[in-house]
Amino acid sequence: MDINEIRLRIDLLDDVLLRIFNERARLALEIGHHKKLLDLPVYDPSREKRIFARMKDDNPGPLDDGAIIRLFERVIDESRRLERIMTQQEEQEEC
16 A cells, blocks of 8 residues: 555544544534433542453553543543533523
8 A cells, every 4th residue: 555545544544533533522412411411520530441442451452551541531622512512502591
């Protein structure tokens, strides 16, 4: 495989990641809605620890566990940010 073919494969994977990230965000927003109805906090440290542990356990490499954790921390941070935005918007609509 030459460099252009490899780059094309990376581009295709990036397209898949984009769809996956957005689907995960949509699901996180649904979770946020349920949390609000149940009066649960947006931040759930025990859930995050379970996610990180599962990702480390399932990590085949070549990314090391630290890199995987940092990537998932970022994804989760963005999900939490979206949940907060949604909650604020819903609160403003209720007023």
